[in-house]
Amino acid sequence: MRVATLRDGSPDGRLVLVAEDGATCRPAAARTLQAALDDGSGAGFEAAGEARPFDPAAAMAPLPRAFLFLDGSAYVNHVDLVRRARGAEMPARFWHDPLMYQGHSVFDGPRAPIRGAPEWGIDFEAEVAVMTRAVPRGTSPGEARALVAFVTLLNDVSLRALIPEELSKGFGFVQSKPASSCAPLAVAPDDLPGWDGGRLHGALRVDLNGRPFGRAEAGEDMTFDFPRLIAHAARTRDLSAGTVIGSGTVSNRDAGGGPGRPVAEGGRGYSCLAEQRMVETLQTGAPVTPFLAGGDRVTIRMEDGSGRDLFGTIEQVVDTAPA
Known part of the structure; x- marks a missing residue:
């Protein structure tokens, strides 16, 4: 469906x-x-x-207004890069206890502009997301597998320059996480050949201004699958039908275990600008790639193994005009 x-x-x-x-x-x-x-x-x-x-x-968006949006960070490679770039060691618990925050639950459509001031450090984050059936409190990962109703893609827009000050307060994201945008289609798991019950295998194709930026394999390097994320979210609360849970930025390591290489260098690239900037910082001491500017165009879509487009395309242009 x-x-x-x-x-x-x-x-x-x-x-x-x-x-x-x-x-x-x-x-x-x-x-x-x-x-x-x-x-x-x-x-x-x-x-x-x-x-x-x-x-x-x-x-x-398939579900324009959800009761709840929870965004995980299931690709721990991404978290590792963030911390390494600022010289911080990653706690061992991050490999067995998922990170998750509660985000803005009103979603933009696939062609809505990305709005923000240039000095806010506007970034995209290409993610896989699921919409759940009703999830009882205390649901186990095994039980959660049957509670995924639909799968889609989303662009979790992040305002990177606002994040450090917000996190320094010790109380999470608000201003730095505006509305995310979703792909046109949501697809039932039974109609996704790349769905294995917990992960979606497929090529996540991200282009920036018409050039390949990311070609990550969403089924690889996902430390926590969606049933695990659902169970984590439902540990102390019921989840209403239609709860949206994001995977966090899809991120792959190199075959040799390195942080990944740009598409132009034969790698799979990245699913957000921050990750490329992190790799540049690790390699040269400073980032080179700028954040988004007015008029930049971001497209996000996913293909299965035969090259079929699964969810339609998120296609957004950056609008930096004052509100």
């Missing part, structure tokens, strides 16, 4: 079922994805109208 939410003038849009080839869609019985997930019977995902052409440009 492939679903999308089309703009209809309301904050939550209109849920549609998208054909496997992505060419057409049909209205779903439930008006919104949240309503269909809340129902739990599956009836909301039945078709309730005639087929019409599907236009990804008319898509909102």
